[in-house]
Amino acid sequence: MLFSALVDVFEKLRKTSSRLEKTAIIADFIKGVPADDLPVIVAFLTGRVFPLWDERKIGIASQTVIKIISTITYNPENKVVESYKNTGHLGVTAEEMFQKRKQTMFFEADEITVRNVYDTFVEIARLTGAGSATKKQKVLIGLLHRATPKEAEYIVSLAMEYVLSGAKEGVMEEAIARAFGVPVELVRRSNMLISDLGETARVAMLTGEAGLQAINIRPMRPVRPMLAQNVASIQEALDAMGGRADFETKYDGARLQVHKLGDEVRLYSRRLENLTDALPEIVDYVRQSVKADSAILDSECIATDPKTGRPVPFQNILTRLRRIYNVEEKKKLFPLFLRPFDILYLDGESEIDKPFIERRQILETTILPLDETCKPAMALITDDVKAAQDLFKESLKSGNEGLMAKDLNATYTPGVRGKKMVKIKEVLDTLDLAIVSSEWGHGRKAGWLTSFEVAALDENTDQYVVLGRVASGFSDEQLQEMTERLKPLITAEHGRIVDVKPDVIVEVKFQEIQKSPIYSSGYALRFPRLVRVRDDLSPEEVNTFGRVMNIYDISHGIGVKHAEPQPDG
Numbered sequence: 001m002l003f004s005a006l007v008d009v010f011e012k013l014r015k016t017s018s019r020l021e022k023t024a025i026i027a028d029f030i031k032g033v034p035a036d037d038l039p040v041i042v043a044f045l046t047g048r049v050f051p052l053w054d055e056r057k058i059g060i061a062s063q064t065v066i067k068i069i070s071t072i073t074y075n076p077e078n079k080v081v082e083s084y085k086n087t088g089h090l091g092v093t094a095e096e097m098f099q100k101r102k103q104t105m106f107f108e109a110d111e112i113t114v115r116n117v118y119d120t121f122v123e124i125a126r127l128t129g130a131g132s133a134t135k136k137q138k139v140l141i142g143l144l145h146r147a148t149p150k151e152a153e154y155i156v157s158l159a160m161e162y163v164l165s166g167a168k169e170g171v172m173e174e175a176i177a178r179a180f181g182v183p184v185e186l187v188r189r190s191n192m193l194i195s196d197l198g199e200t201a202r203v204a205m206l207t208g209e210a211g212l213q214a215i216n217i218r219p220m221r222p223v224r225p226m227l228a229q230n231v232a233s234i235q236e237a238l239d240a241m242g243g244r245a246d247f248e249t250k251y252d253g254a255r256l257q258v259h260k261l262g263d264e265v266r267l268y269s270r271r272l273e274n275l276t277d278a279l280p281e282i283v284d285y286v287r288q289s290v291k292a293d294s295a296i297l298d299s300e301c302i303a304t305d306p307k308t309g310r311p312v313p314f315q316n317i318l319t320r321l322r323r324i325y326n327v328e329e330k331k332k333l334f335p336l337f338l339r340p341f342d343i344l345y346l347d348g349e350s351e352i353d354k355p356f357i358e359r360r361q362i363l364e365t366t367i368l369p370l371d372e373t374c375k376p377a378m379a380l381i382t383d384d385v386k387a388a389q390d391l392f393k394e395s396l397k398s399g400n401e402g403l404m405a406k407d408l409n410a411t412y413t414p415g416v417r418g419k420k421m422v423k424i425k426e427v428l429d430t431l432d433l434a435i436v437s438s439e440w441g442h443g444r445k446a447g448w449l450t451s452f453e454v455a456a457l458d459e460n461t462d463q464y465v466v467l468g469r470v471a472s473g474f475s476d477e478q479l480q481e482m483t484e485r486l487k488p489l490i491t492a493e494h495g496r497i498v499d500v501k502p503d504v505i506v507e508v509k510f511q512e513i514q515k516s517p518i519y520s521s522g523y524a525l526r527f528p529r530l531v532r533v534r535d536d537l538s539p540e541e542v543n544t545f546g547r548v549m550n551i552y553d554i555s556h557g558i559g560v561k562h563a564e565p566q567p568d569g
């Protein structure tokens with residue numbers, strides 16, 4: 001299939017903001033594409049080259065793309081940078097510069113297929129280590145040389161994984177269902193189980209409903225985690241679960257999905273990133289304590305301060321852990337512990353349709369702890385509010401976040417935030433928001449971005465709506481780190497203010513939500529403070545404006561009007 005056909009679809013998608021129209025455009029197109037090209041086309045249409053969990057990364061910096069555009073179009077680099085500042089998007093800049101090339105030079109574009117583009121990305125991802133930047137550059141130039149301006153725009157956008165008209169996951173699920181006449185619930189189920197829309201689409205095309213139904217979880221392929229709703233009290237949790245439930249410490253660490261197949265172990269974050277290389281000690285613990293040929297475990301990984309033994313915020317140390325290669329040194333700096341709390345797969349069989357109580361028993365017989373490093377999460381099955389309250393107090397005292405409560409009869413429902421697993425935390429009022437703009441600091445902090453406008457996603461318009469400016473809660477080190485993170489995401493500059501691509505999600509604590517004309521949402525957070533950067537959340541998991549209104553309504557005694565949002569959808 002020609003890449004230009006896909007470019008036409010991207011352009012059509014760009015012209016509409018209607019979800020229904022987008023779904024129809026995609027469904028019409030993917031219906032007719034060859035089955036072999038379908039997975040790549042579906043991935044490209046969602047703005048990705050490889051699935052989320054794939055180890056392969058393109059790894060091309062904006063600076064390299066600027067050089068490439070400059071080389072091909074014979075424009076000095078500063079000209080390309082100038083255009084980038086105006087357009088705020090390297091893909092659009094590529095299109096603009098290629099357009100001029102077309103007018104000034106004799107140039108005839110050569111046909112490019114979707115496969116050509118994909119194979120080039122695969123080759124680029126394979127290049128690692130010393131000298132790889134130059135090699136990657138060469139390979140991408142080879143492809144872009146043949147491209148029309150519009151093709152260049154989308155090749156660059158895909159290389160940077162920032163496609164302006166990329167379809168959201170929910171839209172793609174609906175389009176697949178519509179294109180191949182299968183129920184959307186089955187498409188979503190498959191995507192939650194194998195985290196791969198491309199493969200899901202191919203199965204839907206070739207074997208329809210029966211094929212989708214046969215899809216199941218498998219080791220080494222991350223599953224979307226089951227998520228929890230907030231409840232205000234232990235009593236509320238018990239009421240929701242028929243008067244008796246499993247209460248567990250809500251450990252203050254990071255969620256880790258553990259996959260074991262023979263001797264091989266892989267670890268995935270909450271957003272399904274492969275963390276295996278960063279956590280070799282956890283791999284050892286799993287090999288020692290998990291008595292199974294194959295297994296998938298859901299667990300929390302806790303990092304502790306060796307002096308106090310208390311948990312330290314995991315996200316803050318992950319970057320550091322990634323840079324230390326000596327395992328013994330890692331162990332000394334931040335001893336890690338693994339607390340598996342669920343089992344989804346064991347020795348060739350999926351366990352997710354069994355009730356929680358059975359899965360818990362299987363978990364306990366599968367993990368044979370050698371010591372404190374890896375053992376099942378602490379669990380108490382009770383109908384006694386007082387016993388659960390004592391556990392809650394103990395959890396907070398030991399530096400953890402509160403309690404989880406689990407319905408004894410519930411199956412494991414990947415990707416669903418429901419009432420079968422709930423969390424009871426001390427602080428309810430935090431939101432996970434995207435940073436959409438930022439301001440350069442003064443004086444000592446010149447050169448750092450120091451305050452950050454945070455926004456929720458309005459699910460009706462797909463627009464980010466700003467709720468406030470966060471400037472407190474950051475250490476100098478965090479400000480420096482945040483500046484490094486945001487710099488590559490800058491899309492436009494207006495004096496001291498920069499707009500950034502909403503890829504960084506932060507958890508923000510606040511006193512209350514007020515109506516306010518200052519920000520685009522019409523509301524403002526009072527006394528917003530940073531709690532932590534949510535590296536474990538993907539940009540799509542930013543809280544919705546519906547959720548913000550939900551908290552506003554509850555705190556103003558209006559009652560629950562808006563449905564609890566479903567993440568990942």
Ligand code: ATP
Pocket residue numbers: 226227228229248249250251252253254255256270300341377404423
């Ligand atoms: P939060 O910000 O509250 O951690 P979240 O959106 O990351 O929430 P939720 O599913 O809403 O995820 O809350 C449950 C989280 O609590 C899990 O993602 C997991 O990381 C953590 N956790 C800690 N201990 C447990 C436990 N015993 N059982 C289940 N989850 C646990």
